[in-house]
Amino acid sequence: MEPEVMLPSEVFANTLEEELEIVTEICSKLREDPSLDQIIQFLMEDADNAPPSIRKAYQDYDWEEDLLWYQGKLVVPNHKPLKERLLRESHDSPLAGHLGQQRTLELLSCNYWWPGMKASAKEWVECCPVCQANR
Numbered sequence: 001m002e003p004e005v006m007l008p009s010e011v012f013a014n015t016l017e018e019e020l021e022i023v024t025e026i027c028s029k030l031r032e033d034p035s036l037d038q039i040i041q042f043l044m045e046d047a048d049n050a051p052p053s054i055r056k057a058y059q060d061y062d063w064e065e066d067l068l069w070y071q072g073k074l075v076v077p078n079h080k081p082l083k084e085r086l087l088r089e090s091h092d093s094p095l096a097g098h099l100g101q102q103r104t105l106e107l108l109s110c111n112y113w114w115p116g117m118k119a120s121a122k123e124w125v126e127c128c129p130v131c132q133a134n135r
Contacts, residue, residue, distance in 0.1 A: 018089065025082055026074060027066050033077035040068060073113040086112055087124040101125045 031034060042050060043063035050058075060071045068075040069106070076083060091099065092109040105121040114120070125131055 002053070020091075022082075022085065023067070023074070025085075026076060029077040029079045030066075030068055031081060033079065035078055036068060036075070043068075070113045073109065074111055076112050076114040076117075078114070083114065083120060084124075087120060090121075091124055091128065092130070100131075 030040065039058055039061055040063060042054065042058050043061060046057075047055070061075075062069040076086060086108060087104070091104040101122050102126055105118055108121060109117065
C-alpha cells in the first residue's frame with residue numbers, strides 16, 4: 001500500500017485567494033491585449049449590427065462582468081507572466097502534483113482558455129526540471 005501524503009489545510013485555503021487574484025489580474029490585462037480588442041468591441045457594442053460572418057466567428061465568446069469568456073472558459077490575455085502563473089498552478093503546485101502534459105492541460109482548461117494553450121502546456125512540462133529529473 002502506498003503511503004498517503006497529507007497536504008496542510010493552508011494549501012487549500014490559499015487556492016481561493018489565489019483564484020481571485022488571478023481573475024482580477026486577467027480582468028486588468030484584457031484591455032491591454034490588442035489581439036482581443038476586436039472581439040471585446042464586438043461583444044460590447046456591435047453584436048446586433050455586425051454582419052452574419054462576424055457574428056458566426058465570435059459566437060463562442062461572451063462578455064460578462066468585465067471578463068471575456070470562450071465556450072464558458074475565462075479567456076487569458078496574451079501576458080506571459082499571467083500564463084506562466086496559471087501553468088505553474090496547474091502543474092507545479094502541491095495540488096497539481098507535476099502531472100504530465102495531458103493532465104496539466106486538462107486541469108488548466110477546466111477554467112481557462114487562450115490560443116495555443118496546448119502548446120504552452122506541452123512546453124511547460126517539457127521544461128520542468130522536476131519532471132525531467134524524474135524521467
